[in-house]
Each structure stands twice: as C-alpha cells, then as structure tokens.
Amino acid sequence: MSTNKIYRPQTNIDYSSYLYILPAFIFYLIFVFFPLADTFYNSFTEWNGISEKKWVGLEQYTKNLANKKITSSIKHSFILIIFYSFLPIMLGLLIAGLMIRVKVRGMATYRAILFLPQILSMIVVGIAWRWIYAPKGPLNSGLDFFGLEEVSRAWLGSFDYSLPFVGLIGTWVMFGFTMILFIAGVQKIPSELYDAAKVDGAGAISEFFNVTLPNLKGEIVVALVFTVTLALRNFDLIYITTGGGPGTSTMIPSMFIYKKAFQMNQVGSASSLGIMLTFLIFTLVSLILIIFRDKK
Amino acid sequence: MNYKNREKIIAHSIFLLGSIIVLYPFFSILFLALSEPGKRISGFTVPSGIYFDNFIKAWTDGGFSNGLFNSFVVVIGVVSITIFCSTLAAYAFEKLDIFGITPLFALLLIGLVLPYESIVISLYYTMKAYNLTNTYWALILPQIGLSIPFSIFWLRASFKSIPISLSEAAMIEGAGRLTILTKILIPQMIPAILTLTVLLFMWTWNEFLLALIMIQDADMRTAPLALSYFAGNKRYGDPAITAAAAIWVALPVLIMYIFLQRRFISGMVTGAVKE
Known part of the structure; x- marks a missing residue:
C-alpha cells in the first residue's frame, strides 16, 4: 500500500499535505460531524427550539423507550426490513442462482429497466404508487375486473394493509438492484468451481449452496447494508404515501423525528430519537459486517 | 442444445x-x-x-419552472464544490503520506452510514441562527458535507488503480504535487469523475428532507418539494395533473439516465462493492 505513495515524509511530517484534505474536512466537520455532536448534546435536554435548553440527563431516552407509539414505530421499521431487504435479496439470489451460465441477449436493456427505480426521487415513486393503490386506481380496477370487488379497498388508508403495502413499494424499488448486483457477482465466479462441483456429483441445489452462495458473500453484505439502512431511514416514501397514518400504523422513527422537531416543538425528544436511530443503524451495520466477516 | x-x-x-x-x-x-x-x-x-393539457396545467399551477430552476442551481453548486474538495482529499489520502490517516478515515466512515434524518434538526437551527434558511446555501452546504464521504471513497479507489510509475516519472522531471495531480492524474480520472458527477447529480436532485425543512418560501422550493406540496394540496386533487407533475420532476434525471445508464449502474453497483 505505502509503496503507492508519491511522497514519503523525509525527516518530519509534511504539514502541507493537510491542505489537500482541509476543504473537504471543513465541509464534513461543519455540516455532518458538528450537527451529530450537537444532536447528541440536545438529546440530553428539554428544548422547544426557542427558550433556554434545560439539561434533563437521560430523561428523553427513558421517555421515548416507554412511549408505546415510538417502540411500535421501531417495530414497523423491522417489518419494513423484511420488505426492503429480505424479500429483494431472496429474490435476487434465486434468480442469480438460475442464471449461472445463461448468456441472455439484450441483458443491457433488461439491466437498464430493472435499475430504473433506483434513480428516481422517492417522491415520484410514492406518487406513482399512491395512484396504483388509490380507491379507483389500477389495483382495485384489476381486482374488480376479476370479480374480486370485495377485496378492493383504499389500501394505504387501511390500518391492516398500509404497512405491508408501503413495504411492497420498497420491494419494488430494491429487487432490480439486488438482481443486477448478484447476477454481476455470479458472472465473476470462475466456472472451474462449478465444473468441480459437477464432477463431485453436486445437483443444482447443492451447487447453489456450496458454490454460488459462498462466492456472493461480498455482494450479499453490500445488499444487506444498503437495503437495511434504507428501510430504517425511509423518510421520503412514508411522508408522501401515508405520512405515518392511518393513525400511527405506518409511523417510523424518522417520521417521528420530523413531527416531534417541526410540528410538536419537542427538539430534545426528537434529538434523542435521532441518536437512537443512529445507534440502531450503526449496530445493525456492524452486526452485518461481523457476521459476514471473512474468517481467513 | x-x-x-x-x-x-x-x-x-x-x-x-x-x-x-x-x-x-x-x-x-x-x-x-x-x-x-x-x-x-x-x-x-x-x-x-x-x-398534453395535464402537463401544461401542472407546469403553470405547480410553479415547476421555479422548482426545476432552483434544483439546477443546487445541483450545480453541490456537484462542483463536492468534486473539487473530494478530488483534492482523495489524492492526499491515496498518494501522499499523511500522519494520522487512519482516524481521519474512520471519521469519514461515520458519515457514510449516518442517517442524516437524525441530524437535520441541528442543521436547521444552525442555518436559522445565521439567517440562511430559505436560501440556496441551506440546501447546498449540508448536501456537500453529506456527499463528501462517499465521493472521497469513490475517488480514492480510482486513484489507487492508476500505476505509480506515471507520477514517478513526472516527479523525477521535477513536477510538483499539484502539477502531478492536475496534469497527470486527473486526465486519467475523467471517467471516474464523470460517473461520480452523474451520481451526485441524481442524489442531489432527488434530495427531499433538507428542502422540506429549510425552505418555507414557495419561490425557493426545489422540484421534489414543489411536487410534494402539489400532490398534497387538496385544491389540485386531480390525480392526472399530479401524475403529470411527477413526470416533470423525474424528467431531467430520466433523460440523463437514458444517455448515461451504464454510468449510473456501474457507479452504484461497483461503488457499493468497493466500499
């Protein structure tokens, strides 16, 4: 690694090197790191955004953890992980497993289409799906067409269905990404490995578990980190589709942070929830990295 | 067969x-x-x-000429400053010997995973204290800070792939560090920088939460923010006009995607794997 350096320090540290990283770090420290530290401090206070901050210690945290609406919003986030992360990854793996040696003509076009949901604003995505789920939208018209009028309803207005149906939007956004990622990964696996498995008499299923899956470890970690963090953050989509409702049936922590800070003027409480969300994401990402760490 | x-x-x-x-x-x-x-x-x-009536009605009623213009201003500010700062920093990280590089890198790693939903409250009060809410600065400056960790990681990986012999030859001829960067390394980096530009454009264009909390003036709304007001407003309850508005907002990124789809995909797929 260090042989790749142009300049090595002669006798003492060359401080002018720091000038190169200075501009980037100024932006990063002022607009990311300082706000994080400030949020951390605010989380120990009671503050309405205008008057003096009042130090309350851990009170905001204990209050948040005792608040049923907040704990259930965290539960909702975990349900969304199933839709944003688990389903697309399973689907992507299944399809990648099927495509081991198939060369598909027109793959570039398929790839471009499957990747499309990744590039769009979640507000646009949310509006498209709001229409699909609307009382007189395509989904219900389709159900009516097949004589299933009893099933059709205002999906996003339903206490029982709104959360899984918002989750399905996440599945729609993510499944193309995991497919492309895993298919690209599968194509990098040396074909000798599959030949060797064939010689050993491995069937398609054992081939998948013994060759494909272990060699996709890197891609799986990437997909997990990417989709899990998005499922836990997820503000834009919830804001435009349900706003957390009906009631609090699709409420998630980031939506609570917004409501508490900007509608209820509970800045201290919102900050402590923000720190809790940060902690949750860091813990899950670390867990993913630890579980899938190379054991060599 | x-x-x-x-x-x-x-x-x-x-x-x-x-x-x-x-x-x-x-x-x-x-x-x-x-x-x-x-x-x-x-x-x-x-x-x-x-x-096309819905498109015309959405354009005039939703204030999208303003919205698209504001979004372009923010995108240009964010992309140019982020690329400038990140190129310098990635160069130093990869090619220059810097004391204390590991903790500095770890510091950046925090920004890569941090859910910025949790820090926007603090950003809002800081911006308000300096009277910067409702200005482009409130959108541009934080977005640069948020874009820098990924950009440095991305550019550092491509600096790494340039063979050292290139810059060594220049060094022997007496070229300074800045000359090596601008004359020898950056020309090699153009594809990587272009891909990063495309990704930053997309992320900045689609950014919503910062705009939602920083902007109260209707004239200062970005395209996605204007769209959310439009879609939420009962007066324009017509879903057909809302759909047309959504297409207006998606169009610039869509057009870019049609021409540069390979950069979008390889940027996000390999960018993610490299991390």
Missing part, C-alpha cells in the same frame, strides 16, 4: 416479467397524465387519445 434453449427461455421470461413489474407504475402514471382532462380513467384502460 435443447437444455440450453429451455434455460434461455426461462431466463428471458424472468427478465421480461421483472421488466413489466418495474415499468407498470411508470406507464400507469404516464397514461394517467396523458389522459383527457377531467375524464376519469380507471387505470386498467389504455387512454383514447393523447392530451
């Missing part, structure tokens, strides 16, 4: 089905937006004709 053919048919069917699932929502709102104004389509029928 037969076996191979069967596999190919299965593969095509899977991709075709996947493509239809992805495209259905797009065509669904496109048909809706192109439908005859005031006439309800059920979403399961193909429209009888093409009408």
Whole structure:
C-alpha cells in the first residue's frame, strides 16, 4: 500500500499535505460531524427550539423507550426490513442462482429497466404508487375486473394493509438492484468451481449452496447494508404515501423525528430519537459486517 | 442444445416479467397524465387519445419552472464544490503520506452510514441562527458535507488503480504535487469523475428532507418539494395533473439516465462493492 505513495515524509511530517484534505474536512466537520455532536448534546435536554435548553440527563431516552407509539414505530421499521431487504435479496439470489451460465441477449436493456427505480426521487415513486393503490386506481380496477370487488379497498388508508403495502413499494424499488448486483457477482465466479462441483456429483441445489452462495458473500453484505439502512431511514416514501397514518400504523422513527422537531416543538425528544436511530443503524451495520466477516 | 434453449427461455421470461413489474407504475402514471382532462380513467384502460393539457396545467399551477430552476442551481453548486474538495482529499489520502490517516478515515466512515434524518434538526437551527434558511446555501452546504464521504471513497479507489510509475516519472522531471495531480492524474480520472458527477447529480436532485425543512418560501422550493406540496394540496386533487407533475420532476434525471445508464449502474453497483 505505502509503496503507492508519491511522497514519503523525509525527516518530519509534511504539514502541507493537510491542505489537500482541509476543504473537504471543513465541509464534513461543519455540516455532518458538528450537527451529530450537537444532536447528541440536545438529546440530553428539554428544548422547544426557542427558550433556554434545560439539561434533563437521560430523561428523553427513558421517555421515548416507554412511549408505546415510538417502540411500535421501531417495530414497523423491522417489518419494513423484511420488505426492503429480505424479500429483494431472496429474490435476487434465486434468480442469480438460475442464471449461472445463461448468456441472455439484450441483458443491457433488461439491466437498464430493472435499475430504473433506483434513480428516481422517492417522491415520484410514492406518487406513482399512491395512484396504483388509490380507491379507483389500477389495483382495485384489476381486482374488480376479476370479480374480486370485495377485496378492493383504499389500501394505504387501511390500518391492516398500509404497512405491508408501503413495504411492497420498497420491494419494488430494491429487487432490480439486488438482481443486477448478484447476477454481476455470479458472472465473476470462475466456472472451474462449478465444473468441480459437477464432477463431485453436486445437483443444482447443492451447487447453489456450496458454490454460488459462498462466492456472493461480498455482494450479499453490500445488499444487506444498503437495503437495511434504507428501510430504517425511509423518510421520503412514508411522508408522501401515508405520512405515518392511518393513525400511527405506518409511523417510523424518522417520521417521528420530523413531527416531534417541526410540528410538536419537542427538539430534545426528537434529538434523542435521532441518536437512537443512529445507534440502531450503526449496530445493525456492524452486526452485518461481523457476521459476514471473512474468517481467513 | 435443447437444455440450453429451455434455460434461455426461462431466463428471458424472468427478465421480461421483472421488466413489466418495474415499468407498470411508470406507464400507469404516464397514461394517467396523458389522459383527457377531467375524464376519469380507471387505470386498467389504455387512454383514447393523447392530451398534453395535464402537463401544461401542472407546469403553470405547480410553479415547476421555479422548482426545476432552483434544483439546477443546487445541483450545480453541490456537484462542483463536492468534486473539487473530494478530488483534492482523495489524492492526499491515496498518494501522499499523511500522519494520522487512519482516524481521519474512520471519521469519514461515520458519515457514510449516518442517517442524516437524525441530524437535520441541528442543521436547521444552525442555518436559522445565521439567517440562511430559505436560501440556496441551506440546501447546498449540508448536501456537500453529506456527499463528501462517499465521493472521497469513490475517488480514492480510482486513484489507487492508476500505476505509480506515471507520477514517478513526472516527479523525477521535477513536477510538483499539484502539477502531478492536475496534469497527470486527473486526465486519467475523467471517467471516474464523470460517473461520480452523474451520481451526485441524481442524489442531489432527488434530495427531499433538507428542502422540506429549510425552505418555507414557495419561490425557493426545489422540484421534489414543489411536487410534494402539489400532490398534497387538496385544491389540485386531480390525480392526472399530479401524475403529470411527477413526470416533470423525474424528467431531467430520466433523460440523463437514458444517455448515461451504464454510468449510473456501474457507479452504484461497483461503488457499493468497493466500499
């Protein structure tokens, strides 16, 4: 690694090197790191955004953890992980497993289409799906067409269905990404490995578990980190589709942070929830990295 | 031979089905937006004709000329400053020996995972204290800070792939560090910088939460923010006009995607793997 350096320090540290990283770090420290530290401090206070901050210690945290609406919003986030992360990854793996040696003509076009949901604003995505789920939208018209009028309803207005149906939007956004990622990964696996498995008499299923899956470890970690963090953050989509409702049936922590800070003027409480969300994401990402760490 | 053919048919069917699932929502709102104004389509029928009235109405009523302009200003500010700062920093990280590089890198790693939903409150009060809410600065400056960690990681990886011999030769001829960067390394980096530009453009264009909390003036709204007000406003409860508005907002990124799709995909797929 260090042989790749142009300049090595002669006798003492060359401080002018720091000038190169200075501009980037100024932006990063002022607009990311300082706000994080400030949020951390605010989380120990009671503050309405205008008057003096009042130090309350851990009170905001204990209050948040005792608040049923907040704990259930965290539960909702975990349900969304199933839709944003688990389903697309399973689907992507299944399809990648099927495509081991198939060369598909027109793959570039398929790839471009499957990747499309990744590039769009979640507000646009949310509006498209709001229409699909609307009382007189395509989904219900389709159900009516097949004589299933009893099933059709205002999906996003339903206490029982709104959360899984918002989750399905996440599945729609993510499944193309995991497919492309895993298919690209599968194509990098040396074909000798599959030949060797064939010689050993491995069937398609054992081939998948013994060759494909272990060699996709890197891609799986990437997909997990990417989709899990998005499922836990997820503000834009919830804001435009349900706003957390009906009631609090699709409420998630980031939506609570917004409501508490900007509608209820509970800045201290919102900050402590923000720190809790940060902690949750860091813990899950670390867990993913630890579980899938190379054991060599 | 037969076996191979069967596999190919299965593969095509899977991709075709996947493509239809992805495209259905797009065509669904496109048909809706192109439908005859005031006439309800059920979403399961193909429209009888093409009408652009909804697009015109959305454009004039939603203030999208302002919204698109504001978004472009923010994108240009964020992309240019981020690329400038990150190139310098990535160069120093990869090619210069810096004391204390590991903790500095770890510090950046925090920014890569941090959910910025949790820090926007603090950003808002800071901006308010300096009277910067409702200005472009409130959108540009934090977005640069948030974009810098990924950009440095991305550019550092491509600096790494440039062989050291290139810069050594220049060094022997007495070229300084800045000259080596601008004359020798950056020309090699153009593809990587272009891909990063595309990704930053997309992320900045689609950014919503910062705009939602920093901007209260209707004139200062970015395109996605204008869209959310438009879609949420009961007065414009017509879903066909909302659909047209959504297409206006998606259009710049879509056009860019049509021409540069390989950069989008390779940027996000390999960028993610490199991390």
